[in-house]
Amino acid sequence: MLATLENQLERLAHGGHAALLTQTRQGIEKEGLRVSPDAHIAQTPHPRGLGSALTHDFITTDYSEALLEFITPVHDTPAEALAFLNQLHAFTYRQLGDEQLWCASMPCEIPSEEAIPIAEYGSSNVGRLKHVYRQGLKYRYGKMMQTIAGIHYNFSLPDAFWPVWQQLEGNSDSLQAFRSAGYFRLIRNFRRYGWLLLYLFGASPALSASFMAGRSHSLEQLDPDTLYLPHATSLRMSDLGYSNKAQADLQICFNHLDTYAESLHRAIHTSHPAYEQIGIKVDGHYRQLNTNVLQIENEYYSDVRPKRVTQSGEKPVHALMHRGVEYVEVRNTDINPLLPLGIDNAQADFLNAFLISCLLGQADDLDERECGLVAENHARIVNRGREPGLLLHSRNGERPREELAEQILDKVLRTAELLDDIKGGDAHQRAVQAQRDKVANPELTPSAQVLNALRESGLSHSEWVLEMSRQHRSSIEPQLTADTADRLQQAAVESLDQQAELEAAPAPDFADYLADYIAG
Numbered sequence: 332m333l334a335t336l337e338n339q340l341e342r343l344a345h346g347g348h349a350a351l352l353t354q355t356r357q358g359i360e361k362e363g364l365r366v367s368p369d370a371h372i373a374q375t376p377h378p379r380g381l382g383s384a385l386t387h388d389f390i391t392t393d394y395s396e397a398l399l400e401f402i403t404p405v406h407d408t409p410a411e412a413l414a415f416l417n418q419l420h421a422f423t424y425r426q427l428g429d430e431q432l433w434c435a436s437m438p439c440e441i442p443s444e445e446a447i448p449i450a451e452y453g454s455s456n457v458g459r460l461k462h463v464y465r466q467g468l469k470y471r472y473g474k475m476m477q478t479i480a481g482i483h484y485n486f487s488l489p490d491a492f493w494p495v496w497q498q499l500e501g502n503s504d505s506l507q508a509f510r511s512a513g514y515f516r517l518i519r520n521f522r523r524y525g526w527l528l529l530y531l532f533g534a535s536p537a538l539s540a541s542f543m544a545g546r547s548h549s550l551e552q553l554d555p556d557t558l559y560l561p562h563a564t565s566l567r568m569s570d571l572g573y574s575n576k577a578q579a580d581l582q583i584c585f586n587h588l589d590t591y592a593e594s595l596h597r598a599i600h601t602s603h604p605a606y607e608q609i610g611i612k613v614d615g616h617y618r619q620l621n622t623n624v625l626q627i628e629n630e631y632y633s634d635v636r637p638k639r640v641t642q643s644g645e646k647p648v649h650a651l652m653h654r655g656v657e658y659v660e661v662r663n664t665d666i667n668p669l670l671p672l673g674i675d676n677a678q679a680d681f682l683n684a685f686l687i688s689c690l691l692g693q694a695d696d697l698d699e700r701e702c703g704l705v706a707e708n709h710a711r712i713v714n715r716g717r718e719p720g721l722l723l724h725s726r727n728g729e730r731p732r733e734e735l736a737e738q739i740l741d742k743v744l745r746t747a748e749l750l751d752d753i754k755g756g757d758a759h760q761r762a763v764q765a766q767r768d769k770v771a772n773p774e775l776t777p778s779a780q781v782l783n784a785l786r787e788s789g790l791s792h793s794e795w796v797l798e799m800s801r802q803h804r805s806s807i808e809p810q811l812t813a814d815t816a817d818r819l820q821q822a823a824v825e826s827l828d829q830q831a832e833l834e835a836a837p838a839p840d841f842a843d844y845l846a847d848y849i850a851g
Contacts, residue, residue, distance in 0.1 A: 339691035351492040358405045362480035364433040365397045370797040371440045373397040380426035382823030383830040385452040394477035396448040409679030421811035422819045434800040435668040436567040437538035438478040447474040455833040456844040467619030467626050470609045487658035507655040511588045514656040520689035521635045526712045533564030534665040534777035539793045556791035564716035564778040586696040592652045598624040634663035667777050671803045681762040684747045717773040736770045
């Protein structure tokens, strides 16, 4: 990959086009539970002051009524995206009363699945569809795993980059096909090397004991209310609570758009016997949208996804097939409870350099054997990532974690140097150096820092995260600007009006609406 990457960077630089690599587009989606003052999942409805979770552009809910999701617009720099995310937090705090916004990926105290309220989106057909989909997740996987939160980092390069790179590559495909192939090249390399991000930024080595109540596990006891693994990096990204043989057998292909779309299309149109036993509508109540392996595309979980903004009523897989890949969504980012927003600018700068390196790196496909090695490396890192002497798979057999990490960082550094040469300063190179320090000293990783902070505090996981959540609120809430407050208040009012209009408009019976949606 290094020779390929250096060659690509050199060609872009010599052609006077390297500045296009600095014109990245990024947006951030961040989830977070609302919790009561005693660190239990909130039982209150989505605050009306935040607007409609169905129609608001920036503030919605994920699985649970208590699981907020912030969505920034696409920005020209990571700093701008983070600044907007900061304002979403500050505005939301003003609407929470004595509730807190949980600042960790693994959830707060949840006494039982019955305590997890499924998100409500009103009486319109699209609102009912979103709710029924979540009912299906409950019946298929249980509600507990759906309370885990994370950060999604959306990344793309400017439109002007693609014809330039296509010409340098001597490619004669349509520009749409070339761009989609380029993003899948990024995705393939992300899957090869994404384990490094889990090591560097994983921040969920421990969790509340209530999360595993009544289930067998191999976690150790840190205190009576906290479970952990001593060298874990990201239990969020492990298989805890996520047992889904149907998805494990899907073998979604990430090599090319056509095979990816075909395998997803097959999954959302193939009935699964276990889900047939659940039923669709039982005693007058919908349990799931259908009995297929996937109810909709979003049910398939992966650590990176090809994405395109959809049109009204359009399915994601159809948008990709018709108009190609527009951006990639990185989904393996934990919320770092030590950071006010869960992510900071240095991490985003590194992510951009890493993703550009993946895009311009090796172009070969992932075969079945390599996919197996990728999965094994992932499992080793999330559960044992900081273990001394840990070995990981490579094309040259098993090698020490540090050796493979340094090889990847060497590549990312080449990209970082070029970005800094163009933009001035050394922000990207400093971001890479910070990651080298973590490779040399695992105690500098967020997962180690979280465990050390837990031990030093003498608090349980839930008590400590609650205290950190309060501290972050105190630092962020006063930063809300008057202009942003007015803008978000207006957006909340408009979103409520939009939901009311949807619910008042003539509409087909939900059963007919659902049948049309599934058939589409």
